[in-house]
Amino acid sequence: MRPTLARLVRVLPRSQVDPALRPAPAPARSDIHQPSLIEILQKRKEEAGADFPSNIRIEALEAKTALRGLPREARKTLAAMLKEH
Secondary structure: OOOOHHHHOOOOOHHHOOOOOOOOOOOOOOOOOOOOHHHHHHHHHHHHHHHOOOOOOOOOOOOHHHHOOOOHHHHHHHHHHHOOO
16 A cells, blocks of 8 residues: 555644644734735736736725715625725
């Protein structure tokens, strides 16, 4: 029988792994400005110039007043979809 990945890998429960061996995630630094996705795309568009695809449209998020006419639940859902993380 040939060794396969499924045969060689053994999954351990978290309780058996020493917490000191588990790597902690790197802390997020709030003092460094992280550019938003829109800023990154606008920069790429400026760098590309005429070579940038014409079918890609980059628009900034409209003001909250644009969502004012919608029902409350739809407004919350739409605002959550438009929010950039």
